[in-house]
Amino acid sequence: MRVVADTGICQGHRLCQGDAPDVFGFDEDADVVEVLVERPDESRRKDVATAVKYCPAFALSIEED
């Protein structure tokens, strides 16, 4: 899987960091999400999927390889 973040619509809520802090970081200067690990291990799928589901801005998605 590949994690994709649309920083154009991210609203900086940072909820994604709470779900998967190893995958989602934060760009303090730009005030938007920063994907730390674009292709996380399959074992992280559940938490990443939760972050995608609950992002208030619908800025996150998972693309399948």
Ligand code: SF4
């Ligand atoms: S991707 Fe979603 S949850 Fe994460 S900081 Fe942006 S708006 Fe918030």
